[in-house]
Amino acid sequence: MSDYDVIVVGAGLGGLTTAALAAKSGMKTLVLEQSDIIGGCCSTFEVDGYKFDVGASIVEVIQPLERLFEMLGGKISDYLELIPCDPIYSFITDDGQRFSIPTDIDETTELVKRIAPEDVEGWHRFCDKGLSMIEEMMDAVMLSPMNTFSEAMQLGMKNPQILKFAPTFARTHQGVIRSFYKNPVMLQSAAFQSYFAGAPPELGSGVFGYIALSEHLGIYYPRGGMIGIPNGIAKAGMDYGLEIKVNQKVEKLLMENGTAFGVKLENGSEITAKLVVSNLNAQVTYLKLVGPHNLPGWAVKAIASYSNSMPCPMIYVGLDKKPDLEAHHTIVTSSLESMNDVWNNYYKMGIIPETAMSLVCWPTEADPSLAPEGRHILNFLCNAPAPYAPKGDNWDRLKGWYKDAAIKELETYVLPDARDHIEYIQVSTPLDFERRLLHPEGGIYGLFSDMTTLAMFRPRSRSKAVKNLYLTGSSTHLGGGVPTTVASGIVTAKYILKDFG
């Protein structure tokens, strides 16, 4: 007799989603989280009265969250408050232009007419194709199991309208956006999102080329910080008896004859279950929790063949003055070519470019309660060399460099006297992310995403190598990001309910 029906290792969004749905279906479910807070990258911590988000900074494409709370018998607003953020982004281009992209598509059309009149027709085509693709693929692809060719074919037969979008997956991000835009600024505004999938525009899958459009469906910030999302899912799950334990590090999977039957914790205790779900990175799951000696040779070769998405150091800043910004997110961009150049000539070589700043998030614009009265928070999401070891240096030493670089860019673009107004500044390096969140090499977007690592070529939600082991999270189907990891949790729950429900 097992202690639980389901044990979920890791309380990231994917793990919590699967756990809540399993609990709702009547399965006795336990989540074990190794750190002291839930949410993984989508979490919030408090220092000196400032509430900083660990990594994720907004939620866009809220349909998977809507569907999740529906499946849990409620709606989003029963569990968390999402604050709409408009404009979507503010841009500072390398030639000094500043403009903000509004959520409203008609208002954006007016902006395109002003900054890139030659691309108005392309923008309309981008909207027509992108919006129909997002609408038609949402349920069909985002929330459906797609571990095998057979499942993909079933999806295609059930939803023949989606087949016309299949070539998009095989194209590159830059190939897609270049088919709509000529103007360098328009290209910049739609290109940098490929880094959200951990790849440069010339390597990332074309499907990510439409992220720039999906944001026009609305971007939201949860009141109280990004931890509001995992807290909401956890609360919904706990209404059905879900148990969550923090500070419980799982050391290995308990296995017999290639079948998982529980976990062994770092403190030596063992907990048994009918099935185990791992929300950890798939490489950590297979190579550390399961162990290569418990895997067939092909499985070790397969899992070792993946590379991780690029790491993203975060810089958390508390200010005693309102920053000169226009939007929740501000991007200091450069040309599409230089985005590829940074990847090829810096990151791949282990060299850190001269500028650290990539994306500036201003969460106190949406929710002033995150900081003491009159204070503000800025979170900088930087990109960093991949592979993870910076050439001739180490991440702990580079913290000082990142701090200085962030302050310099803050003074250049946001607040000329920033140095005098910083009350708190801290850097989280890829090594910190690896230590705290168990993301190998600090790759917070999971595995590298291109056409050879998507859908049925990403680690399966239902393991074929280990019986009764299921995976969820950013290294499984759909990849990193808030909506996609929630969707991965729904997909994994569907497999479990099919097998055990």
Next chain:
Amino acid sequence: MIKNLKKVLPVLVLVGMVAAWFQASESTRRYLKHIGKQVPYLPYRYFI
């Protein structure tokens, strides 16, 4: 005739691929190289 075509076809395909490679931009070549390195792993990745 068909026999000759069968002999010539692989050569034509190869010539076409070489020509396409030299006409491709640096960026496209980097992409093709990247994908080419990943392809041998696909049969393994499919099952994991």
